[in-house]
Amino acid sequence: MAFAPTDETITIDQLTRDPYAVYRRLRAEAPVVTVRSIGRTLLTKAADTRAVKDNPALFSSNDPNTPMQRAFQAHTLMRKDGEDHMRERMAMTPTFSPANLKTLWIPAYEKLAGEYLDRLPRNETVDLFPALAGPLAARILAIILGIPGATDEEMQYWSQALIDGAGNFGYADEPFARVDACHAAMNAMVEARVPLLKAEPDQSALSVMINAADPIPFSQVLANLKIAIGGGINEPRDSLLTVLYGLLTNPDQLDEIKRTGNWSGAFEEGLRWVAPIQASSRCANEDTEIRGVDIRKGEIIMTVQASANHDEELFEDGHLYNALRPKTSHQSFGSGPHHCMGTHLARATIGKIILPMIFERFPDMQLVEPEKVVWWGFGFRGPLSLPVRLN
């Protein structure tokens, strides 16, 4: 056998602007390929990305050569395996229990969604990215994490700083300086809440973690909260905007979804079409092989779930949004032990609450110049704006 071929041509800029064209070619020509500009071996077929994620014993989540640890000022659960990962993950899971979702977070979201929709101006162009999708995601997250005093603006600013820091592969100074300042603010916010939540525990993530019988170290409590802040805003925000774009540019599909009420199907299709998290890293623990290609111990693999979700073996015309697609099994929530903790929350809030609510309020909502919407991102991806006119 042979090692993966190396592609010298693909640039990070290409993968940021129009990754799907690159992935389509790779799926056909080189589904296991080392991309020089990324410094990693990309997997673009659904069977391969899934197999790697479902085999954490062979493929570690610890990609040691990333700026993430520097950006987060911590070694976080995202990069841990086995029991170390599970202990830190389980510290937070009670917050996300089905009972808490049903009795606390979903009702809270429903109320917030109504309030945020009430604020939207009618009969003028409004960008739903800053006016709805970003702040609503920030607000529910602040409540669930146990830091309701953090403003929508703070939450979004911190989140972007963490993302920019974790993606700062050039190790430039500015992103690290910005995220360091955010750490100071986040730590102060969290530390101020600790005595209050010790005195009056609730089901928020911070409370559950610090009041556990056998709590994880406080450094990891902070790290867990920051992982949630770093990943818990852009994903619901981008997926909501993506689904809205898909439905508004396909009015026949929108009519049919209104008729059937299958908003969950429309949501899943949006997640499939443009995965908010496009790619993840894994490190081979041993020499192995994937699709007949030798992988060396220590080689960093990128599972490109964005590409898996367009795999011709599973999806016809995968590059098109089609809310009426019969089957939308996608890998956007990941798989294996790192499967997204917010999955059920996202499905319940976006798939079942905000989508029907927004079209009930604004049945004739129109996209303004959809051709001007810019899609952006390699690791994380979504539209940079969604200007609409509400009636």
Place this chain on the structure above:
Amino acid sequence: MPKITFVSPDDGRTTVEAAGGDSVMQAALANGIEGIVAECGGAMMCATCHCYVDEDWLSRTGAASDEERAMLDFAASEVRPSSRLSCQIAITEELDGLTVHLPEAQI
């Protein structure tokens, strides 16, 4: 090796051989059974490997734990007394011949 039969909602039956120690979910994935999605790969964090244990086998598979039953609240299809997450059913020789029914949808 124990045999497990999966029955799809349209009554299509597929029988597979399963390795002892695997879960019913793993046997389904290993044999390409449509209808078991298993997003989280067996960590009991999703509800996308939902199945209905055939009545004749309920006493042998045992009941769902409290955590499993709570997670079943997220199942996309109707939850019945026979509902289980197939990742939580470990295959033993005693379960040779087990029949499980697949729900209409997992997501």
